[in-house]
Amino acid sequence: MKPIKVGLLGIGTVGSGTFNVLKRNQEEITRRAGRSIEIAMVADLNIERARELTNGEVEVVNDANLVVNNPDIDIVIELIGGYGIAKDLVLKAIANGKHVVTANKALLATHGNEIFKAAQEKGVMVAFEAAVAGGIPIIKALREGLTANRIQWIAGIINGTTNFILSEMRDKGLDFNTVLKQAQALGYAEADPTFDIEGVDAAHKATIMASIAYGIPMQFDKAYVEGITKLEASDIRYAEDLGYRIKLLGITKRTPEGIELRVHPTLIPEKRLIANVEGAMNAVLVQGDAVGATLYYGKGAGAEPTASAVIADLVDITRLATADPEHRVPHLAFQPAAISDLPILPMSEIVTSYYLRMHVEDKPGVLADVTRILADLSISIDAMLQKEPGEGETRTDIIILTHQTKEKNIIAAIEKIEALATVTGSVIKLRLEELS
Ligand code: NDP
Ligand code: HSE
Numbered sequence: 001m002k003p004i005k006v007g008l009l010g011i012g013t014v015g016s017g018t019f020n021v022l023k024r025n026q027e028e029i030t031r032r033a034g035r036s037i038e039i040a041m042v043a044d045l046n047i048e049r050a051r052e053l054t055n056g057e058v059e060v061v062n063d064a065n066l067v068v069n070n071p072d073i074d075i076v077i078e079l080i081g082g083y084g085i086a087k088d089l090v091l092k093a094i095a096n097g098k099h100v101v102t103a104n105k106a107l108l109a110t111h112g113n114e115i116f117k118a119a120q121e122k123g124v125m126v127a128f129e130a131a132v133a134g135g136i137p138i139i140k141a142l143r144e145g146l147t148a149n150r151i152q153w154i155a156g157i158i159n160g161t162t163n164f165i166l167s168e169m170r171d172k173g174l175d176f177n178t179v180l181k182q183a184q185a186l187g188y189a190e191a192d193p194t195f196d197i198e199g200v201d202a203a204h205k206a207t208i209m210a211s212i213a214y215g216i217p218m219q220f221d222k223a224y225v226e227g228i229t230k231l232e233a234s235d236i237r238y239a240e241d242l243g244y245r246i247k248l249l250g251i252t253k254r255t256p257e258g259i260e261l262r263v264h265p266t267l268i269p270e271k272r273l274i275a276n277v278e279g280a281m282n283a284v285l286v287q288g289d290a291v292g293a294t295l296y297y298g299k300g301a302g303a304e305p306t307a308s309a310v311i312a313d314l315v316d317i318t319r320l321a322t323a324d325p326e327h328r329v330p331h332l333a334f335q336p337a338a339i340s341d342l343p344i345l346p347m348s349e350i351v352t353s354y355y356l357r358m359h360v361e362d363k364p365g366v367l368a369d370v371t372r373i374l375a376d377l378s379i380s381i382d383a384m385l386q387k388e389p390g391e392g393e394t395r396t397d398i399i400i401l402t403h404q405t406k407e408k409n410i411i412a413a414i415e416k417i418e419a420l421a422t423v424t425g426s427v428i429k430l431r432l433e434e435l436s
Contacts, residue, residue, distance in 0.1 A: 003036040004318050007067035007098075009089055010080035011044045013187040014103055014130065016053050017303030018077065018310045029311065033318040037311075043067045068093040075317055077310060078102040081191055087111055094118045094126070099321065101313040103130035103306055106195070109204035112211070112218040116331045123325040127313035132205040133158050133282040135305030136298040137312065142212050142286065143333040149288030151213040153253040155266075155435055158205040160280035160301035161188045161196035162228050162248045167278040170236060176229075188280050188301040198227035199248060199263040206250030209284075210261050214254060214342060215334030219261070222344035226264035235357060235428060238399045239267050242383055244355075245275040249433065253350075258343040260350045267355050267401075267432035273297075274435065285435060348408040353382065353432040356400045356414070361422040362389045367398065370423075373416045374402065377409045395424060401432060 008015055019039060022029065030036045043064035044050040050060045061067065068076055068089050076093040078100060080086045086107050093100050095118070102108070108115065108131055119126045129139045133156065142151070157163050161183040168179040180197065183189045188196075195201045207220040228248050239246050244267040253260040268275040273295060277283040282300025287293050299305035320328050330336060360366045367386070374381060380403040389396040402410070414427045 001035045003038040004033075004074050004321070005038055005040040005072050006075045006077060006314065007041045007043070007070060007073040008039050008077045008079065009043050009064045009067060009086075010078070011042050011050045011053050012079065013303050014306045014310065015042075015044070015077075015079040017307035018079065019054060021304055021307040022311055022314075029315060033315045035318055037314050037318055041067050041070060041073060064089050065092070068096060068098065073098060074321070075099045075101060075314060077314070078104055078107075079310070080104075081106070083107045083110055087115075090115060090126070091118055094122050094124055097122060097124060099125045099127070099317045101127045101130075101310055101317065103128070103310060105131040105201065105204040105208060109207040109218055109220040112208070116336075119331065120325075120336055125317050125320065125328060126331060127317055128208070129313045130306045130309035132208050133284055133296070134160065134298070134300040134302065135308045136282055136284065136296045136300065137309065138209070138284050138296050139212065140312070141294070141296060142209060143329060146286065146288050146291060146294070147333070149290045151254065152287045152289060153251070154206075154209050154213055154284060154286050155249050155251045155274070155433060156206070156209070156284035157247050157274065157277050157282050158250045158284065158300065159196055159199075159202040159248060160282060160299070161190075161193065162199075162202070163277065163282070163300075164188060164280045165197070166228065166236075166247065169233075171278075183280070186280070187303060196227075197229050199225045200227075202248060202250040202263040206252055206261060206263055209250070210252040210259060212333040213252065213286075214259060215332060215338060215340050216259065216342055217339060219344050222261060224262040224264065224347045224350075228265055231265050232428070234397070235355070235430060238357065238385060238397070239355065239430075240270070242385060242399065242401060243270055244268060244432065245270050246430065247275065247277070251433065254342075255345065255351070257349065258345040261344050262347065262350060264431055267430055268435055272435055348406070348411070350407050351404050352407070353404050353434070354402045354410050355430040355432050356402070356410075356417075357428040358398050358417060359395055359424045360398055362394055362396045363422070366420075366422045369420055370398070370400070370417055373413050374400070377405075377413050379403070379405045379409055379413055
């Protein structure tokens with residue numbers, strides 16, 4: 001059979017990894033796909049570097065339109081990133097009847113509904129395994145492996161950069177900016193690293209997972225997003241004293257009222273496997289009603305781990321290219337006519353446990369005032385830690401862990417606690433998940 005022809009848009013970190021792995025494992029991949037997969041054309045702004053990376057073996061152009069408009073190309077791989085030119089090129093490729101593979105979670109989380117609709121109408125596939133958790137086949141697991149289940153919740157370390165930063169800061173005592181630079185040098189970070197550290201990248205990925213777990217449209221605009229930039233070293237230490245690790249988690253839960261979709265630093269019991277995922281590694285916990293808890297672990301970023309997922313999509317498309325579109329795996333796991341309108345809940349309605357840190361006067365009655373406020377709002381206390389005041393100091397930190405409550409109750413409690421004359425400054429609030 002004649003080779004399937006692929007056009008590669010963007011030969012940066014993931015693009016070059018894809019080119020190299022496809023070449024190195026060509027024979028094995030052909031045996032699996034049943035047909036040879038050949039990168040026939042590459043587009044990149046830096047033509048010289050692209051020629052060097054492809055050893056002059058492939059036609060290289062600097063105008064990506066030449067690839068998406070080339071009638072000989074069967075599959076377009078979009079590895080440029082962002083939602084500007086990348087969106088135009090993906091839509092043009094679809095309009096030209098080409099299948100698309102992309103690692104671009106930002107694009108799919110924000111414009112996925114439009115892209116999948118266009119693909120559906122044209123009868124082409126848009127595959128995106130690499131868009132979530134790098135090399136971990138989590139899309140395949142959610143969309144196919146767990147298809148018998150009603151997915152109840154997903155919680156994942158789905159941003160390698162921030163997990164790398166938290167691990168290096170904790171283990172080596174390095175400062176935030178030094179470790180962020182290392183993550184950039186290692187190819188983990190997004191072109192704009194604020195997407196990583198402010199939780200946006202993780203929220204893109206959580207949005208995609210929620211969509212295929214529950215059969216709902218992509219709704220990134222309704223996700224709650226909080227990164228790690230405001231996290232304080234003292235909270236990491238206090239959490240450890242209480243037996244918890246702090247990780248940036250992407251969380252989505254199905255509740256009777258709707259779907260929770262949120263990204264924030266989260267305390268996790270240190271005995272959980274996921275609490276011990278370090279460096280740029282990712283891990284995703286999925287709870288299904290039939291299977292129970294399942295855990296997926298692996299490299300969440302970097303050239304070849306991500307290439308592994310890109311090439312898996314290429315093979316899937318190659319195998320299914322001749323299948324009738326109605327008999328392929330639906331893009332969002334559920335048939336397009338069966339997409340649900342379950343609402344995404346506002347943050348005030350989500351239910352979780354909390355870590356509260358407050359700076360108080362060390363005198364009788366202070367703790368009683370705080371616990372009364374919590375009790376009045378039906379917030380029950382799970383654990384408490386009071387630090388000894390430093391030498392000559394009259395104020396100290398109190399840390400309280402609560403049982404589960406609605407976010408709006410904890411916000412009301414914090415407002416009242418901050419109004420106490422014995423409490424100084426703001427109450428620090430972090431969310432806690434037992435993940436049991
Ligand atoms: P890079 O910045 O390393 O690569 C992007 C490449 O696209 C660069 O070579 C860039 O050229 C080129 N490019 C930019 N604009 C154009 C254009 N108009 N036409 C053709 N080429 C263009 O990014 P990554 O490889 O890291 O990421 C690619 C995608 O993969 C992103 O969507 C990212 O979110 C996603 N991803 C990345 C992971 C990773 O570990 N890095 C993991 C999972 C997903 P130039 O450098 O000259 O601007
Ligand atoms: N910037 C992303 C991360 C790349 O650090 O996880 C992988 O999607």
